[in-house]
Amino acid sequence: MHVVTFTRSTPDTAAKVEVGKDGAVGWGDAATVVNPWDEYSLEETILQAENASGKSTVIAIGGEMHNDALKHSLAMGIENAIRIDDPNLDSTDSLAYATAAAGAIKKLGDVDLVIFGKESVDVGTDQHAYMTARKLGWTMLSYVSKIVAIDYANKTITVEKMYEQGKQTVTSQLPAVITVMKGINEPRYPSFIGIRKASKATIPVWSLGDLGISAPAKKAETVAFMNLPTKEVQVEMITGTPEEQAAQLVEKLLEAKVL
Amino acid sequence: MSVLVFIETFNGQPVMTSWEALGAGKMVADALGTSVSAFVFGENASAIAKQAAEFGASKVFVCDDATLNDFRLEPYAALLTSLVKEHTPKVVLAVGTNRGRELLSASAADTDSGMITEAIELAVEGNTVKVTRPVYAGKLLSHAQNVGDGTLFLTIRGRAFKPNAQNAGASAEVVTVSPVLDESAIVTKVQSFEAEVGTVNLTDAAIIVSGGRGVANNPKEAPAGVSDPTVWKAQDAFENVIKPLADVLGGAVGASRAAVDAGYISYAHQVGQTGKVVAPDLYIACAISGAIQHQAGMRNSKVIVAINKDAEAPIFKMARFGLVGDIFQIIPALTAEFKKRLGK
Numbered sequence A: 001m002h003v004v005t006f007t008r009s010t011p012d013t014a015a016k017v018e019v020g021k022d023g024a025v026g027w028g029d030a031a032t033v034v035n036p037w038d039e040y041s042l043e044e045t046i047l048q049a050e051n052a053s054g055k056s057t058v059i060a061i062g063g064e065m066h067n068d069a070l071k072h073s074l075a076m077g078i079e080n081a082i083r084i085d086d087p088n089l090d091s092t093d094s095l096a097y098a099t100a101a102a103g104a105i106k107k108l109g110d111v112d113l114v115i116f117g118k119e120s121v122d123v124g125t126d127q128h129a130y131m132t133a134r135k136l137g138w139t140m141l142s143y144v145s146k147i148v149a150i151d152y153a154n155k156t157i158t159v160e161k162m163y164e165q166g167k168q169t170v171t172s173q174l175p176a177v178i179t180v181m182k183g184i185n186e187p188r189y190p191s192f193i194g195i196r197k198a199s200k201a202t203i204p205v206w207s208l209g210d211l212g213i214s215a216p217a218k219k220a221e222t223v224a225f226m227n228l229p230t231k232e233v234q235v236e237m238i239t240g241t242p243e244e245q246a247a248q249l250v251e252k253l254l255e256a257k258v259l
Numbered sequence B: 001m002s003v004l005v006f007i008e009t010f011n012g013q014p015v016m017t018s019w020e021a022l023g024a025g026k027m028v029a030d031a032l033g034t035s036v037s038a039f040v041f042g043e044n045a046s047a048i049a050k051q052a053a054e055f056g057a058s059k060v061f062v063c064d065d066a067t068l069n070d071f072r073l074e075p076y077a078a079l080l081t082s083l084v085k086e087h088t089p090k091v092v093l094a095v096g097t098n099r100g101r102e103l104l105s106a107s108a109a110d111t112d113s114g115m116i117t118e119a120i121e122l123a124v125e126g127n128t129v130k131v132t133r134p135v136y137a138g139k140l141l142s143h144a145q146n147v148g149d150g151t152l153f154l155t156i157r158g159r160a161f162k163p164n165a166q167n168a169g170a171s172a173e174v175v176t177v178s179p180v181l182d183e184s185a186i187v188t189k190v191q192s193f194e195a196e197v198g199t200v201n202l203t204d205a206a207i208i209v210s211g212g213r214g215v216a217n218n219p220k221e222a223p224a225g226v227s228d229p230t231v232w233k234a235q236d237a238f239e240n241v242i243k244p245l246a247d248v249l250g251g252a253v254g255a256s257r258a259a260v261d262a263g264y265i266s267y268a269h270q271v272g273q274t275g276k277v278v279a280p281d282l283y284i285a286c287a288i289s290g291a292i293q294h295q296a297g298m299r300n301s302k303v304i305v306a307i308n309k310d311a312e313a314p315i316f317k318m319a320r321f322g323l324v325g326d327i328f329q330i331i332p333a334l335t336a337e338f339k340k341r342l343g344k
Ligand SMILES: Cc1cc2nc3c(=O)[nH]c(=O)nc-3n(C[C@H](O)[C@H](O)[C@H](O)COP(=O)(O)OP(=O)(O)OC[C@H]3O[C@@H](n4cnc5c(N)ncnc54)[C@H](O)[C@@H]3O)c2cc1C
Pocket: A013, A036, B211, B212, B213, B214, B215, B217, B255, B256, B257, B258, B259, B270, B271, B272, B273, B274, B275, B276, B286, B287, B288, B289, B290, B291, B292, B293, B294, B297, B307, B308, B309, B310, B313, B325, B326, B327, B328
């Protein structure tokens, strides 16, 4: 039984992110962190692998910056880490990403369950998991808030998944790809021993050639990043007793036709 | 056919933001010099197709089959993929709801197409669809576009595009299509559905009143014997202070992550980088400091009102109107004043 998860490094959410004169995105000397949504998928991967006495693997696709997220994952308790990097892989095209991700799962061969985080907090693509599932031809269950049961012998999985209107409980078949939500678990912090072990780990890098695939023709691309147009909001402070503040605010909102 | 729009449904009713997708779809179709089609699957599809016509669709693909009543990716994606293969639309468009994102991404992968999510602006240049989307939690914008001649799958952010005016009586060509998968071929089975109590339609809401960690400073005494008086006070404040203000404004209740993590209110209410991204006409932040991760979820609100007892709170830097003071005094006064002025 083998549970695989994907993750990547993203700039610290508190970092000031800016587009420089050269058009490149930078975040000064702020650190990168493991994509915050992935804390839940990493934790769930560890829990599910433990429950079934199975293996766990984490994969990042992209450059060396993602080693940080992989080491964090190892420090949390994931057993194996792999990075996929290839000059022919344009990581801004999700189709290319999904092709590589599915290629890696196939190469591993014995995978029963793939767990993704909800989305990348920086670029917010929110499509890699679904595309990877379809490229594998596997069941896709998204926005999972709870894994109710997994039966590896009979290859079934029951989960609760969230929609805008409520919670659906479904039973489906393994192998499956799922995305998990915040709240599904309490992510653990890496232990001291875990951090020491992870810092010594060497992470294998696979190319597309190692996966036996080539990059698909590019179908979508990000062409430019821009800083936000500066919007100077001048805050208007409303003072007085609470009743006076309330009356003034309501007056101003009605005047500005906000309501 | 050139632009194909997903009309999302739930319990046999259209999800209202679908009309925004049709509005955006019509705009793109006009710019490409073609027309906009829609597709509606599941219970009541034919009746919903009529509404789609009134909101601007010139053709509607309808499949009213029991396998499509509850949204399940397999039958939905199989059918959409077959429509796309047959009609090769230039653009397939949906609102970026859970169903919309999942369905379009799946079909994009099935057809080896490009996919771009969370569009807030769209423009057409020749054969290229130029998409503006926020990235890095709204700290930056990016431009993305299709490469080559294939279909582009596109999701738009809710409330970023306007629906077309409803033209009562407008009609469309209705094309009935058959499902691709029958029940025996679908491995995912729905066991149950539990509606969210007091639905939190944050992304659709025109007005949001959000509470932060400070709601726990509720002066009300917790009843003897409650296991955690702080949580009780905070929950009581959401129910009896924040919610009444939202109710009188016809708005929804939001929250900061600090309030959610402390168990004051459910995660469905969380606004911010790891919650919902919202863009209402009015956002009232109550006892929220305005951390950058919270800003990420609400900075595109048209008018922001901040109520905080700390005059130095960062939320005042982004607010249009700021009220320094205790929410437990200001909000009840505000609710009463709105009731009076709005005649409720
Ligand atoms: C990876 C990551 C992701 C995150 N994602 C999110 C996210 O999605 N959404 C989010 O909100 N945060 C998020 N955060 C957390 C964020 O950094 C802040 O911790 C959080 O927003 C603070 O919530 P708050 O403003 O309610 O609490 P605080 O910062 O504690 O502020 C409480 C405020 O209430 C005021 N106050 C107290 N009592 C009263 C009273 N009686 N009347 C008036 N004012 C009062 C205080 O003056 C204070 O300003 C994230 C953090 C990280 C690291």
